[in-house]
Amino acid sequence: MISVVGVxxxxxxxxxxxxxxxxxxxxxxxxxxxxxxLVESTAERVEWPTPLLPQLPTLLDRYEDxxxxxxxxxxxxxxxxxxxxxxxxxxGNLDVIPSPSSASLACARLGWSLAATRVISxxxxxxxxxxxxxxxxxxxxxxxxxxxxPAWVAGLLNDNGFGASQMFVLGQLGGPEETMTIGTxxxxxxxxxxxxxxxxxxxxxxxxxxxxxxxxxxLFGTHGQFTKQEIRALTVSALAPRPxxxxxxxxxxxxxIAIEWLRAERTCSAVAFEQDAGRALLIPHNAQRLGVxxxxxxxxAPNSFLDAPDPDxxxxxxxxxxxxxxEAAWERLKxxxxxxxxxxxxxxxxxxMSWSSKYGGQLRRFQIYRGEPLGGFTAFRPxxxxxxxxVTK
Numbered sequence: 001m002i003s004v005v006g007v008x009x010x011x012x013x014x015x016x017x018x019x020x021x022x023x024x025x026x027x028x029x030x031x032x033x034x035x036x037x038l039v040e041s042t043a044e045r046v047e048w049p050t051p052l053l054p055q056l057p058t059l060l061d062r063y064e065d066x067x068x069x070x071x072x073x074x075x076x077x078x079x080x081x082x083x084x085x086x087x088x089x090x091x092g093n094l095d096v097i098p099s100p101s102s103a104s105l106a107c108a109r110l111g112w113s114l115a116a117t118r119v120i121s122x123x124x125x126x127x128x129x130x131x132x133x134x135x136x137x138x139x140x141x142x143x144x145x146x147x148x149x150p151a152w153v154a155g156l157l158n159d160n161g162f163g164a165s166q167m168f169v170l171g172q173l174g175g176p177e178e179t180m181t182i183g184t185x186x187x188x189x190x191x192x193x194x195x196x197x198x199x200x201x202x203x204x205x206x207x208x209x210x211x212x213x214x215x216x217x218x219l220f221g222t223h224g225q226f227t228k229q230e231i232r233a234l235t236v237s238a239l240a241p242r243p244x245x246x247x248x249x250x251x252x253x254x255x256x257i258a259i260e261w262l263r264a265e266r267t268c269s270a271v272a273f274e275q276d277a278g279r280a281l282l283i284p285h286n287a288q289r290l291g292v293x294x295x296x297x298x299x300x301a302p303n304s305f306l307d308a309p310d311p312d313x314x315x316x317x318x319x320x321x322x323x324x325x326x327e328a329a330w331e332r333l334k335x336x337x338x339x340x341x342x343x344x345x346x347x348x349x350x351x352x353m354s355w356s357s358k359y360g361g362q363l364r365r366f367q368i369y370r371g372e373p374l375g376g377f378t379a380f381r382p383x384x385x386x387x388x389x390x391v392t393k
Contacts, residue, residue: 258272364387
């Protein structure tokens with residue numbers, strides 16, 4: 001059994017009797033240098049190495065015959081090492097003793113409802129991860145990576161129409177040296193905050209984009225291959241993103257389908273397959289700008305299928321007439337998974353009609369018209385019609 005004890009910035013004085021006993025009875029203490037310095041113990045102290053994850057199983061096994069205790073920050077199961085340990089050794093082999101999380105303490109200081117406040121971690125993710133969360137009058141809590149994170153967040157808010165947002169930077173929460181710095185994003189001048197900080201944001205602005213699929217076309221950089229706004233919305237709707245699911249976007253182009261999939265549900269993941277080097281570089285650029293930097297880009301399909309996990313949904317946007325492409329993708333799709341293909345040429349339409357006759361599913365045809373100026377008037381000009389095939393495996 002491994003004890004996992006959450007330690008606040010108040011250190012030893014803030015620990016419960018149970019937490020102190022777990023630390024006192026341990027023969028080996030694991031933790032960061034800061035955490036190890038906050039507690040009283042005669043145990044052997046093992047400081048976490050960098051990077052931690054590859055070496056963690058070995059460190060645990062090295063002392064498996066001794067009483068072990070892991071020190072964590074606040075609540076070990078809230079963006080903490082407790083979650084990682086439960087995956088490695090199983091929750092049945094852990095005794096988790098939490099302290100209040102940084103989010104609980106921040107809401108307690110500000111009088112906010114924790115249940116109604118979205119928490120975003122920037123400990124490892126880029127600051128652009130905040131973008132899909134921005135909305136006027138919304139309250140956010142941001143877990144910072146370091147002392148520079150508040151300045152990065154202020155810059156992002158200011159650059160995206162939320163400069164009037166109020167920011168509260170809370171340092172050393174729960175400790176004797178707790179601090180709070182308040183200001184608007186537009187007037188933020190503090191380049192370095194306390195390294196141990198949480199940012200609370202009261203959003204104020206007219207920027208931001210809906211998470212409903214169908215972002216304006218101009219938000220995407222393109223190199224020619226691009227699914228237009230109306231068809232994109234219908235396509236992502238057909239793919240039906242659900243929590244934790246994985247999409248394969250085959251023939252990724254600008255990455256617009258995968259990006260909209262990820263924005264629709266933050267726990268989803270996506271792999272885009274793109275053989276063109278220029279477009280392959282553009283996909284992560286678009287993804288980061290639109291707040292979903294976790295997209296994975298791989299090379300030419302179907303060769304690159306081998307290294308990717310089996311998907312819950314597949315969008316075939318390119319290579320419809322390439323021999324073996326559909327069969328290779330269909331084979332990897334999980335049972336119950338959804339497959340969507342769009343055709344704009346007679347040849348690709350004939351191909352999905354053939355697949356439909358064999359595998360079933362639904363066929364749809366869309367004709368979109370957009371109003372455009374014609375002299376002093378407005379005329380509706382047609383876009384290329386799109387035939388869509390949707391099938392469940």
